[in-house]
Amino acid sequence: MDHNQMLQTVKERLPEKRYIHVLGVVDTAVDLAKKFFVSESKAKTAAILHDIAKFSDRDWMKSIIVSENMDPLLLEYHAELWHAPVGAYLAKTEFGVEDEDVLNAIRYHTTGRENMSDLEKVVYIADLVEPNRKFSGVEELRQLKEQGLDVMMEASVKHSIEFLESKNQPVFPDSLKCFKYFVQQKGKVKE
Numbered sequence: 520m521d522h523n524q525m526l527q528t529v530k531e532r533l534p535e536k537r538y539i540h541v542l543g544v545v546d547t548a549v550d551l552a553k554k555f556f557v558s559e560s561k562a563k564t565a566a567i568l569h570d571i572a573k574f575s576d577r578d579w580m581k582s583i584i585v586s587e588n589m590d591p592l593l594l595e596y597h598a599e600l601w602h603a604p605v606g607a608y609l610a611k612t613e614f615g616v617e618d619e620d621v622l623n624a625i626r627y628h629t630t631g632r633e634n635m636s637d638l639e640k641v642v643y644i645a646d647l648v649e650p651n652r653k654f655s656g657v658e659e660l661r662q663l664k665e666q667g668l669d670v671m672m673e674a675s676v677k678h679s680i681e682f683l684e685s686k687n688q689p690v691f692p693d694s695l696k697c698f699k700y701f702v703q704q705k706g707k708v709k710e
């Protein structure tokens with residue numbers, strides 16, 4: 520399926536506001552991909568499909584998490600997290616995406632994880648800072664673009680963790696590991 524066909528399907532499946540968010544993520548991801556020498560085509564595919572399961576039925580998503588042997592810990596956290604790994608499943612089974620890096624960019628776009636690829640970082644960041652996002656601090660995150668992809672990613676996951684903690688919401692361990700990974704990487708550079 521080509522990008523236009525994917526976009527059309529996403530448009531039919533998501534409410535207008537969420538589709539507008541997807542278009543923002545596509546633009547931002549392609550922009551970041553250009554700047555950081557990541558495949559624009561892969562960034563576009565992952566961005567178009569990243570929220571494809573956002574409105575999927577919860578019981579159905581639960582059954583896919585179990586039957587596809589996804590991380591069982593997901594079921595102990597907010598069901599909002601499920602759309603990312605289930606989205607990767609749909610990207611593969613319904614849209615024919617086979618590239619593991621693209622599938623991982625969809626799979627980890629909400630939590631991040633340790634040792635992310637540049638494509639994964641681009642999609643995670645684009646989801647957080649696309650032009651329709653309005654939270655306090657978003658402009659500062661956008662401006663970190665000039666300091667490099669890792670600086671942007673570390674600040675983005677830090678922001679998400681702090682946001683969840685400020686609301687007394689549990690943070691999925693992958694996000695904490697992701698942040699710790701960047702802190703450790705910086706330590707290694709200094710050694």
Ligand SMILES: Nc1ncnc2c1ncn2[C@@H]1O[C@H](COP(=O)(O)OP(=O)(O)O)[C@@H](O)[C@H]1O
Nearest residue numbers: 596597599600629630679683688689690691694
């Ligand atoms: N790293 C995380 N750990 C635990 N819960 C999370 C995490 N990230 C997001 N969530 C939960 O999932 C919800 C939706 O997240 P997300 O998909 O990033 O938001 P959006 O709907 O704005 O795209 C959040 O409001 C929060 O409740």
